[in-house]
Amino acid sequence: MSPRTPHQFELIRDEKRNLIMDVALSLFAGNGYHNTTISQISKQAGISKGLMYNYFTSKEELLSEILNRSEAEILSCFDPNRDGYLTEDEFVHFVEKVFQIIRERISFWRLFYQFLLQKDVRENFILTHIADDNPLIDNDSSALFIKQMLSVLRDYFIRKKERMPSDYDPETDMRMFLYTIEGYGLSIIFSDNTDEKAHASTIAKIIDSYK
Amino acid sequence: MSPRTPHQFELIRDEKRNLIMDVALSLFAGNGYHNTTISQISKQAGISKGLMYNYFTSKEELLSEILNRSEAEILSCFDPNRDGYLTEDEFVHFVEKVFQIIRERISFWRLFYQFLLQKDVRENFILTHIADDNPLIDNDSSALFIKQMLSVLRDYFIRKKERMPSDYDPETDMRMFLYTIEGYGLSIIFSDNTDEKAHASTIAKIIDSYK
Amino acid sequence: MSPRTPHQFELIRDEKRNLIMDVALSLFAGNGYHNTTISQISKQAGISKGLMYNYFTSKEELLSEILNRSEAEILSCFDPNRDGYLTEDEFVHFVEKVFQIIRERISFWRLFYQFLLQKDVRENFILTHIADDNPLIDNDSSALFIKQMLSVLRDYFIRKKERMPSDYDPETDMRMFLYTIEGYGLSIIFSDNTDEKAHASTIAKIIDSYK
Amino acid sequence: MSPRTPHQFELIRDEKRNLIMDVALSLFAGNGYHNTTISQISKQAGISKGLMYNYFTSKEELLSEILNRSEAEILSCFDPNRDGYLTEDEFVHFVEKVFQIIRERISFWRLFYQFLLQKDVRENFILTHIADDNPLIDNDSSALFIKQMLSVLRDYFIRKKERMPSDYDPETDMRMFLYTIEGYGLSIIFSDNTDEKAHASTIAKIIDSYK
DNA sequence: GATGAATGAGTATTCATTCAT
DNA sequence: CATGAATGAATACTCATTCAT
Numbered sequence: 068m069s070p071r072t073p074h075q076f077e078l079i080r081d082e083k084r085n086l087i088m089d090v091a092l093s094l095f096a097g098n099g100y101h102n103t104t105i106s107q108i109s110k111q112a113g114i115s116k117g118l119m120y121n122y123f124t125s126k127e128e129l130l131s132e133i134l135n136r137s138e139a140e141i142l143s144c145f146d147p148n149r150d151g152y153l154t155e156d157e158f159v160h161f162v163e164k165v166f167q168i169i170r171e172r173i174s175f176w177r178l179f180y181q182f183l184l185q186k187d188v189r190e191n192f193i194l195t196h197i198a199d200d201n202p203l204i205d206n207d208s209s210a211l212f213i214k215q216m217l218s219v220l221r222d223y224f225i226r227k228k229e230r231m232p233s234d235y236d237p238e239t240d241m242r243m244f245l246y247t248i249e250g251y252g253l254s255i256i257f258s259d260n261t262d263e264k265a266h267a268s269t270i271a272k273i274i275d276s277y278k
Numbered sequence: 279m280s281p282r283t284p285h286q287f288e289l290i291r292d293e294k295r296n297l298i299m300d301v302a303l304s305l306f307a308g309n310g311y312h313n314t315t316i317s318q319i320s321k322q323a324g325i326s327k328g329l330m331y332n333y334f335t336s337k338e339e340l341l342s343e344i345l346n347r348s349e350a351e352i353l354s355c356f357d358p359n360r361d362g363y364l365t366e367d368e369f370v371h372f373v374e375k376v377f378q379i380i381r382e383r384i385s386f387w388r389l390f391y392q393f394l395l396q397k398d399v400r401e402n403f404i405l406t407h408i409a410d411d412n413p414l415i416d417n418d419s420s421a422l423f424i425k426q427m428l429s430v431l432r433d434y435f436i437r438k439k440e441r442m443p444s445d446y447d448p449e450t451d452m453r454m455f456l457y458t459i460e461g462y463g464l465s466i467i468f469s470d471n472t473d474e475k476a477h478a479s480t481i482a483k484i485i486d487s488y489k
Numbered sequence: 490m491s492p493r494t495p496h497q498f499e500l501i502r503d504e505k506r507n508l509i510m511d512v513a514l515s516l517f518a519g520n521g522y523h524n525t526t527i528s529q530i531s532k533q534a535g536i537s538k539g540l541m542y543n544y545f546t547s548k549e550e551l552l553s554e555i556l557n558r559s560e561a562e563i564l565s566c567f568d569p570n571r572d573g574y575l576t577e578d579e580f581v582h583f584v585e586k587v588f589q590i591i592r593e594r595i596s597f598w599r600l601f602y603q604f605l606l607q608k609d610v611r612e613n614f615i616l617t618h619i620a621d622d623n624p625l626i627d628n629d630s631s632a633l634f635i636k637q638m639l640s641v642l643r644d645y646f647i648r649k650k651e652r653m654p655s656d657y658d659p660e661t662d663m664r665m666f667l668y669t670i671e672g673y674g675l676s677i678i679f680s681d682n683t684d685e686k687a688h689a690s691t692i693a694k695i696i697d698s699y700k
Numbered sequence: 701m702s703p704r705t706p707h708q709f710e711l712i713r714d715e716k717r718n719l720i721m722d723v724a725l726s727l728f729a730g731n732g733y734h735n736t737t738i739s740q741i742s743k744q745a746g747i748s749k750g751l752m753y754n755y756f757t758s759k760e761e762l763l764s765e766i767l768n769r770s771e772a773e774i775l776s777c778f779d780p781n782r783d784g785y786l787t788e789d790e791f792v793h794f795v796e797k798v799f800q801i802i803r804e805r806i807s808f809w810r811l812f813y814q815f816l817l818q819k820d821v822r823e824n825f826i827l828t829h830i831a832d833d834n835p836l837i838d839n840d841s842s843a844l845f846i847k848q849m850l851s852v853l854r855d856y857f858i859r860k861k862e863r864m865p866s867d868y869d870p871e872t873d874m875r876m877f878l879y880t881i882e883g884y885g886l887s888i889i890f891s892d893n894t895d896e897k898a899h900a901s902t903i904a905k906i907i908d909s910y911k
Numbered sequence: 912g913a914t915g916a917a918t919g920a921g922t923a924t925t926c927a928t929t930c931a932t
Numbered sequence: 933c934a935t936g937a938a939t940g941a942a943t944a945c946t947c948a949t950t951c952a953t
Contacts, residue, residue: 105947116915281935317923672883749919
């Protein structure tokens, strides 16, 4: 019956924090953020409403923490120490990884696009992530990461020119590739389809079309 | 002061009904349905809250009417009397039309995808629009319309085979085409970008890639 | 096409006034005063909401007019010029009349008892109709009427003593009679039973028991 | 400060639940259900509006719970284990009990008759409680209870025949008895009279007339 | 840490009443 | 006289957040 060490307490805290975030993400994604109540979350997490506020100061902070955690996890899926050079195999792997992450983290993406539909969120997102002249951008790891990834991809498509007919336009091909990726990604996010075969075949076709 | 004629009343009603729906669509799309209050709508429409309920029995019915109206308008944009045969020019026109409608009715699409993110809506949508064995489907003009459109498109891609190398697979090409369309469509819907040049160039590239 | 005379106008007005009151009484009695809206009344009366306020200044005045009209009609059913002497035949006729009026004006009674259940109405009713020291009472024809009727009845029961055993107590018998009358009256008001035979037989038994 | 035990919570809930129901019953009965607002109830109960909904999901459920609680309490007042045989003393006791309960639960009865005045409630009440061919009736304890009580009473009046003249009709006598009971009961319910002497004397007379 | 009772600002909705025509 | 669009105050109900224990 030795008392728990501070470290053990911290572990328990972290575990519960993650449990709450998991439950909340699932509910936010499935029913909408505004349509989900703190009561639902705490009940499903098996804790009292009051305790929620011991872990998160507000519903909004809970959301924010969920988004941060997911973003960190997603970024960590892609090798952060890459050399900036994409082989054909790595390209294939990259496409597969993208869809794997979309499917594994489908709740996150649903939540993400839910907010991307809101004017104020969109404005803030653009301000923070896209605008080049925004002073915040240098501190923003995810915007930086996206930029690097696009740069690596562009490099890949430029090198692909060598294997293609003379009228091949790498920039156009890359844009088509990105739209196709986004299109199929969103068709996954916006549906509940779980047909494994059709999924594998579609990915194979996308890879085949653009590698 | 003679009293207003029934026709005058009807005019007033129609005008105000549409005003309310316009304002509501804009707010629903911009801030989210659950995040938009009747107060906001009525204030922006310049009317009292009570009057809202003279035109719509509930917030939900208002939403429903907006969706119905938009659906009808969108379907009416595509020639309903087509012969089922798509020439190359008509294919080009079709793609242009699709993106024109997405941009003209961007608020509707934002609202539409907002709901498509909700589990229960998705389930109901699939039940009503997709399942082949659903008895409702024959009565559902929009589901029917989508089916017909896909059929006409498939026909187009099959004919395209004649102009293409022998290993050309129409079914795959059509799927890539649809994902690209959806991908670019969603990138429009999920952003506030209004760069006309980039838009025109992208559409031209999509057409060039798939016509 | 001669223009209507002022008298004709007044007739039309009166007719419409009565129509509105009939409709309102029926709805008030069936669904409750607070549960009935001006819209319902005007719709069922076939006029516009605005016109209602041309005939009655408020919902409350409409109620008040209905109660006054019914009270006047009911009082007029009993011969107001009676000599204060009740023969046995007249007693029988009185009992029959009471139940006839209850059934003919059942909506009114339902409305009446609906309000008698409300504390403030009850207090006001008692104040106005019962208290002997209330200065209003002399001006109140209905309270006066009830007093006279009770006096005539009491007289009847006192005379009845001559036909009864020596231990007969007129006052007690009259009270039992009144409770029985009220009990059966209320059982009519509180039910939708329309069994004519049972009704006739019950009245016959009441008359037989107390005449 | 150790946290409250589940038992303590239960005590708080039960107490407050009953407090709310008491206040609500009093207001519903005094001012009418539709005329009573949640604000009034919560103000008089000394709690916030929101807390009401921690105990009852809606105004209607609050009403329903009040009616259920009262019904249970009233039924429990009459000995449920009786042998079906009513002695003269027990008959006297029964009549006294009836009026005692009417007076102790006068708010409930006012609420009850308030609803019995509404068409739809009446229809439903008849459907559920009276109709012999209604399949629900066997499961309905209150309807069953009333049936048993009437049966026991009928038995009493039939036995009474032995003590009465030969032309005595038990069925008629019982109906007069019931109307008298109902009549005096309603005269209590519909008035605020609290004259103890008159009350006692009336009950004595009713008992004397029918025992 | 942990509970859930309690709060109060906010939301959809209703309806008697007014008013321009 | 007649209409129904328009108002606004009131009502039932919700929910993030606080707090005593």
